[in-house]
Amino acid sequence: MNTRTLDYVIKRIGFSFLTVFVVLTFNFVLFRALPGSAVTDLSRVPNATPALRHALAQQFGLAQPKWQQYFIYLKQLAHGNLGVSYINGLPVWHNLRADLFNTIPMVGLGTTLAIIFGIWSGVTAAWRWHRPADYLLTNSSIAFYSFPTQWLGLMLVLLFGRFLPTTGMNNAFAVGGSTLSRLGDTLQHMVLPAIAVALTLYGQYTLVVRSAVLEVLGEDYVLTARAKGLPARTILRRYVLRNALLPIVTLIALSIGYVVGGALLVETVFTWPGIGLAVYQSVLSRDYPMLQGAFLILTLSVVMLNLVADLISLKLDPRVAE
Amino acid sequence: MSELDTASVTEEQRSQRSGLGTLLVKHRAGLIGGLILLVFVILAVGAPLFAPFSTTTASGGVFAPPSARHWLGTNDGGIDMLSLLIQGGRISMLVGFAAALVAAIPGALVGILSGYFGGAVDTVLMRITDFFLVIPVIPVMIVIAAVWGPSLLHLIIAIGVLLWTSTARVLRAQVKTLRQRTFVRRAVNLGASRTRVMTRHILPHVAPLLIAQTVVTMALAIFYETALAFLGLGDPTAVSWGTIIEDAFLRTAISTGAWWAIVPPGLCVALVVISAYLVGQSIEEGLNPRLRVANIAPRSWRVRPLVGRGTEAL
Amino acid sequence: MSEPILDVRDLNVWFELPSGRELHAVKGVSFALGAGEVLGLVGESGCGKTTTILATMGLLPSSAEVSGEVRVDGADTLSGGEDSVRAHRWTDVAMVFQGAMNCFSPVRTIGDQIVEPMKYHGLAKGDAARQRAGELLEMVGIPASSAQRYPHEFSGGMRQRAAIAMALACDPKVLLADEPTTGLDVMVQAQILELLSGLAQSLGLAVVLVTHDLPVVAEVCSRAAVMYAGQIIEMGAVDDLYHDSHHPYTRLLFAATPSLLGDDVVASIPGTPPRLDQPLTGCSFRERCDSAMDVCATLSPALITVGAQHSAACHLNAVTSDRGTRVALDGDVTPEALQ
Numbered sequence: 001m002n003t004r005t006l007d008y009v010i011k012r013i014g015f016s017f018l019t020v021f022v023v024l025t026f027n028f029v030l031f032r033a034l035p036g037s038a039v040t041d042l043s044r045v046p047n048a049t050p051a052l053r054h055a056l057a058q059q060f061g062l063a064q065p066k067w068q069q070y071f072i073y074l075k076q077l078a079h080g081n082l083g084v085s086y087i088n089g090l091p092v093w094h095n096l097r098a099d100l101f102n103t104i105p106m107v108g109l110g111t112t113l114a115i116i117f118g119i120w121s122g123v124t125a126a127w128r129w130h131r132p133a134d135y136l137l138t139n140s141s142i143a144f145y146s147f148p149t150q151w152l153g154l155m156l157v158l159l160f161g162r163f164l165p166t167t168g169m170n171n172a173f174a175v176g177g178s179t180l181s182r183l184g185d186t187l188q189h190m191v192l193p194a195i196a197v198a199l200t201l202y203g204q205y206t207l208v209v210r211s212a213v214l215e216v217l218g219e220d221y222v223l224t225a226r227a228k229g230l231p232a233r234t235i236l237r238r239y240v241l242r243n244a245l246l247p248i249v250t251l252i253a254l255s256i257g258y259v260v261g262g263a264l265l266v267e268t269v270f271t272w273p274g275i276g277l278a279v280y281q282s283v284l285s286r287d288y289p290m291l292q293g294a295f296l297i298l299t300l301s302v303v304m305l306n307l308v309a310d311l312i313s314l315k316l317d318p319r320v321a322e
Numbered sequence: 323m324s325e326l327d328t329a330s331v332t333e334e335q336r337s338q339r340s341g342l343g344t345l346l347v348k349h350r351a352g353l354i355g356g357l358i359l360l361v362f363v364i365l366a367v368g369a370p371l372f373a374p375f376s377t378t379t380a381s382g383g384v385f386a387p388p389s390a391r392h393w394l395g396t397n398d399g400g401i402d403m404l405s406l407l408i409q410g411g412r413i414s415m416l417v418g419f420a421a422a423l424v425a426a427i428p429g430a431l432v433g434i435l436s437g438y439f440g441g442a443v444d445t446v447l448m449r450i451t452d453f454f455l456v457i458p459v460i461p462v463m464i465v466i467a468a469v470w471g472p473s474l475l476h477l478i479i480a481i482g483v484l485l486w487t488s489t490a491r492v493l494r495a496q497v498k499t500l501r502q503r504t505f506v507r508r509a510v511n512l513g514a515s516r517t518r519v520m521t522r523h524i525l526p527h528v529a530p531l532l533i534a535q536t537v538v539t540m541a542l543a544i545f546y547e548t549a550l551a552f553l554g555l556g557d558p559t560a561v562s563w564g565t566i567i568e569d570a571f572l573r574t575a576i577s578t579g580a581w582w583a584i585v586p587p588g589l590c591v592a593l594v595v596i597s598a599y600l601v602g603q604s605i606e607e608g609l610n611p612r613l614r615v616a617n618i619a620p621r622s623w624r625v626r627p628l629v630g631r632g633t634e635a636l
Numbered sequence: 637m638s639e640p641i642l643d644v645r646d647l648n649v650w651f652e653l654p655s656g657r658e659l660h661a662v663k664g665v666s667f668a669l670g671a672g673e674v675l676g677l678v679g680e681s682g683c684g685k686t687t688t689i690l691a692t693m694g695l696l697p698s699s700a701e702v703s704g705e706v707r708v709d710g711a712d713t714l715s716g717g718e719d720s721v722r723a724h725r726w727t728d729v730a731m732v733f734q735g736a737m738n739c740f741s742p743v744r745t746i747g748d749q750i751v752e753p754m755k756y757h758g759l760a761k762g763d764a765a766r767q768r769a770g771e772l773l774e775m776v777g778i779p780a781s782s783a784q785r786y787p788h789e790f791s792g793g794m795r796q797r798a799a800i801a802m803a804l805a806c807d808p809k810v811l812l813a814d815e816p817t818t819g820l821d822v823m824v825q826a827q828i829l830e831l832l833s834g835l836a837q838s839l840g841l842a843v844v845l846v847t848h849d850l851p852v853v854a855e856v857c858s859r860a861a862v863m864y865a866g867q868i869i870e871m872g873a874v875d876d877l878y879h880d881s882h883h884p885y886t887r888l889l890f891a892a893t894p895s896l897l898g899d900d901v902v903a904s905i906p907g908t909p910p911r912l913d914q915p916l917t918g919c920s921f922r923e924r925c926d927s928a929m930d931v932c933a934t935l936s937p938a939l940i941t942v943g944a945q946h947s948a949a950c951h952l953n954a955v956t957s958d959r960g961t962r963v964a965l966d967g968d969v970t971p972e973a974l975q
Contacts, residue, residue: 019456030469128620148588154567154570218617219738221742223695227726228756229756230753238741258459269571279464295464302457616698617697623702
């Protein structure tokens with residue numbers, strides 16, 4: 001790796017750390033430092049027994065000045081201590097860990113579907129530019145992009161609720177059964193929410209890919225490739241797609257925040273026990289430590305994923321480091 | 323008129339002559355979008371006039387399907403859906419519009435300052451923009467609204483504070499090119515103060531773009547308002563498209579099969595978003611038409627057979 | 637001239653515009669060159685010179701329609717459409733684009749892109765191909781080791797040379813160079829031109845050099861064709877065009893080039909070229925011509941031989957010339973009409 005590339009990598013990692021730091025601080029300020037703060041204003045803790053209040057006061061060091069609280073907060077985070085849920089008294093991280101592992105496969109499936117179909121549609125639309133196929137794909141993408149996510153989920157429930165399960169991750173009444181059958185059951189439950197996630201993202205991805213490919217189609221090196229006598233399929237693969245990949249990856253990376261938001265809404269509609277649902281439920285029950293913890297995890301994941309996307313773009317295009 | 327003004331007036335006039343009106347006319351899609359938006363705005367403003375029934379008292383059966391009397395049926399409280407929809411449009415569009423205005427301020431400021439000054443100012447502002455871009459929008463909005471307390475104002479600010487980034491970027495790009503234009507350089511050379519150049523010369527030229535972006539931001543804001551209301555973070559007493567969907571969800575409209583309680587509000591949001599997108603695209607395309615060439619395409623060029631040209635030997 | 641390597645006859649290109657109208661960009665262009673010759677194709681921007689050479693290789697967009705003949709070493713390449721012309725690309729006819737353009741894909745190494753056509757056309761593969769790529773780079777004055785670098789690591793001049801090396805990868809008979817020096821600085825321009833003319837001589841390449849820069853033509857080309865509004869209005873030896881031009885446009889064009897040494901007033905040709913999406917009667921240059929006659933408004937002049945290897949399309953010649961050999965554009969001109 002030459003020095004310029006190394007430079008770039010260091011800068012990007014540095015920026016991510018800075019972002020993480022700002023997010024942590026923002027988290028602290030919002031939940032603890034503002035007046036009437038949700039976490040430390042103990043009168044707002046539902047069902048707070050004196051013992052709980054005392055424990056909380058100790059834990060958060062509420063007697064101490066704000067900046068000291070800040071350091072306690074950072075120290076706790078370093079130990080993976082995200083606080084304790086108001087509702088079930090268990091550590092926040094304990095609750096969220098399971099949720100996180102539920103969210104990842106479902107959202108992963110949905111996002112992968114969206115990327116695959118989005119790339120296919122985008123390339124097709126760009127290739128058949130200004131022809132019927134293009135108009136069809138582009139307009140339907142704009143439509144999908146415009147429907148509210150939760151509404152898309154509800155529509156899926158309305159239309160397919162008869163054929164596929166629409167709540168939860170498993171059939172609560174299925175007792176026993178082999179691991180395989182339970183896995184199959186989970187997958188069945190995953191179908192509709194994953195499709196909801198996919199539909200939300202598909203429109204945006206199609207438009208992004210189409211735009212990137214159109215841009216590349218107008219480049220001189222495509223004409224040169226054609227002049228070399230190469231067949232169209234080779235040119236599409238080696239020159240068009242390959243060069244469109246960078247802007248596509250960049251724009252998909254930018255949409256990660258949108259993915260997270262979409263996942264949240266989808267999990268709420270389908271009662272999928274993931275981190276999005278955890279956020280929703282903690283909002284409803286005013287379980288602020290949970291909310292704070294979930295928010296932190298979500299935002300950190302987005303920052304990390306963005307960093308990964310940045311490093312991938314570096315591999316895709318040697319010019320990025322300049 | 324000062325010397326400054328007369329010197330640059332001819333070139334500016336020439337480039338400003340193609341105003342918003344002419345631009346929209348050239349683009350059918352934008353025109354249709356604009357019309358649809360206009361209809362929604364009219365309905366929103368005159369909601370009490372247009373709503374056929376009351377939105378607070380029952381006028382029909384519970385979850386009654388669409389009929390001649392209730393075009394879109396009723397919800398679980400027997401309230402007419404169409405009236406709810408029209409009334410809901412009011413709050414939704416109001417929040418959308420207000421949030422878009424809130425977002426327009428940092429968007430325009432960052433965009434113009436960044437594009438005009440370049441250099442260190444640009445780098446810093448762009449880093450800040452990058453940071454805001456990385457942040458996942460919905461979780462942050464949720465957190466702000468949850469911690470601050472449910473109210474329309476909080477919602478507007480929470481949304482507005484996060485949606486300014488694309489406006490900033492688009493404006494920055496245009497300001498950078500504008501800065502090189504003759505009339506701007508002339509104004510600078512004639513000794514105009516920076517503020518003056520930015521307000522009197524650059525601002526009028528980015529105004530159409532700013533408007534296009536604000537329209538799109540408004541649509542996005544409505545989109546996000548729907549999401550937040552769905553999660554119970556809006557004003558519980560206000561009726562908006564988001565709360566209509568929320569109600570439908572919470573009050574088992576699905577299991578009852580009452581699609582009329584769910585489908586219309588989503589369609590309304592989608593229509594507004596699509597229309598705003600079309601209008602925004604149209605304006606932007608009109609301002610900076612992109613000359614796209616395809617160096618390779620599925621269909622190939624054709625050979626024209628030579629029509630007989632008399633005694634011409636081939 | 638012995639059997640020409642590149643023989644273009646009566647080439648026409650029409651473009652279908654989004655408005656539905658048709659743009660006649662190239663009107664009946666004909667020229668021929670033999671091995672080792674460098675032909676200049678000159679004219680202001682928009683005159684159709686780029687379209688002409690793109691059409692020679694069939695590199696036109698889907699909105700184009702073509703008629704006429706293009707023969708490379710005797711073989712008819714154009715009339716079979718894209719598929720038939722594709723077989724001749726790079727192996728028979730290769731192209732070098734403008735200096736400022738990026739004909740290299742930014743994500744692959746230069747070496748890879750030079751090797752690619754060799755592999756595809758079956759001329760060489762593996763180490764042999766890489767070896768040859770290195771040799772080609774050396775031939776154009778670039779160290780062979782830079783084959784592993786990416787395009788953005790090259791300077792503009794080096795990139796252009798690499799583009800020439802790439803164009804020679806499959807040993808073509810014809811090289812089409814579209815403004816190869818535009819966008820490059822003067823010193824580099826001279827080097828590129830020297831390279832091109834040297835290659836023409838040593839490899840026996842037939843080169844068509846498209847340019848709007850007349851000193852370039854004087855430097856490198858033996859013959860040149862002047863294009864205006866899609867037509868060749870004069871063609872002949874460069875000396876003849878400079879000192880014995882038979883068309884007002886040629887004369888004005890060469891007069892418009894400011895001399896570095898003298899302090900001539902820079903003459904420019906007032907007006908703009910005609911629109912090519914509307915039918916034109918008479919001579920296309922009439923509006924801007926300083927010697928236009930009545931007949932110029934109604935009759936389009938044909939390309940007539942006015943000297944050895946020298947032809948021009950102007951009514952002024954038909955009046956004064958006593959030879960009547962015609963290379964017809966449209967067969968409507970009769971001797972009587974010109975009297």
